[in-house]
Amino acid sequence: MKRVKNISEARLLLRQIRKDNRSVGFVPTMGNLHQGHISLLGKAKQENDVCIVSIFVNPTQFGAGEDFKKYPRTLDDDIKKLSEAGADIIFVPEIEEIYTSTTNVFVDEEQKNKHLCGAFRPGHFNGVLTIVLKLFNIFNPDRAYFGMKDYQQYVLIRDMVNSLNLGTEIIPYPIVREKDGLAMSSRNAYLTMEQRSRALSINRSLKKIKTAFDNGIRSVQELKGLALKELQEQNIYVQYVEILNDTSLNSVKIAGDSDLVAIAAFCDQVRLIDNLIL
């Protein structure tokens, strides 16, 4: 496994890979890797000749008062995991390599940004899109892999590929969960045992909605009520429970097949998200 710090070095490696006509799979991450990330790499390995993983805690996707500074950084551990999982190249740039003092052009999305997490984290997704585009422009991957836990992120990156005519195929991967059902997330590391036990109500409330939907309930108000009750009982502060069209991200009033159910909630100070498709 080769570790690369500089864009110029990355470009040189990629030139040789392209010369050899080898396909490239790419998994962008912010490090603190868990089984979700490793699963993305596993799928990338199945589908490409060369697999690249980036580790970069991207400052432009954190808002004021968010956890950029304390975001868990576990590089040695991450490198060990990626080496064992068979990554070919890992890209670990410094912030100054990615954002120079003259960076003045960014990516901008203003429609779907208004929904879900975008409504509560202004600038977040434009930061995500900008860093993903920059990384795509460095590696020009054939395929890039994104977990569906960050469903809105997945939709927006897919939109960016379509809107800006990028040549990369976006491959979604199902949410990877702990045995107890908690969606894997780097932010789970912030949870105490007691908080974690209460946090399970997030996934449980999604399942309640799914069961009710399967039993014929279609009223979004009624379905949302089931989740809100469950979360309230566990003293989980709900930022949103939404049922929306899985592509436009517009809210629906009557739930239907393939609609997205998405939750963002605070377990004390820790913000967690989860979702499922009906």
Add this chain to the structure above:
Amino acid sequence: MKRVKNISEARLLLRQIRKDNRSVGFVPTMGNLHQGHISLLGKAKQENDVCIVSIFVNPTQFGAGEDFKKYPRTLDDDIKKLSEAGADIIFVPEIEEIYTSTTNVFVDEEQKNKHLCGAFRPGHFNGVLTIVLKLFNIFNPDRAYFGMKDYQQYVLIRDMVNSLNLGTEIIPYPIVREKDGLAMSSRNAYLTMEQRSRALSINRSLKKIKTAFDNGIRSVQELKGLALKELQEQNIYVQYVEILNDTSLNSVKIAGDSDLVAIAAFCDQVRLIDNLIL
């Protein structure tokens, strides 16, 4: 010369070109081609194995009340010129091929956009950057060629390449002028003989500034005054006469070597721009 309408067809052609390890030069245009465009193509031919010219009147760079609808479209003539000049591929897409109904991600620049033309044409340069990025993503050119008449456009595209880590080298080309000194522009076609004669004062006023600068005058106020007087005498309505740093596009008070002198002015209804580097 091969004419391509669809993105998918363009990608197929490019795949073969890349397989053959041939370099790609790209000249994006809005058609109505003049000697300025042909010179860009000439330089591209010197420096690349394959030369691609796009012709697309990009709606997102025209503001409300601007001349999108009446912008001169002379496709048959353009094709003849490009064939004679030795273009290998011309890309002439329909609007719907480039902007689908679901296009929701754009490029955004907010700093240098505030200067020069950007201040008077809100959204114009974000429209330019978005279409250029889309075309770059389709053709992935080694080099792309831009005339320095649109100096702010050249600076912003160079910034986009740096900010978004694009692999394309941006090559500027000096302003190409008519024998009488008028900077070549598709919009010159709007001018009557009488207007055209008055429009020559734009280039003349730039030259007056240059001569005064060469004679030791450094006060921007004084230098600008020379141009304003010249233009006023010809009944040219001045949108701006500015002297600025050629990279930051920030105004200067004392002119120095390599500063940019830029003018935008209306000859009756026709908006014209011109510039020179001190």
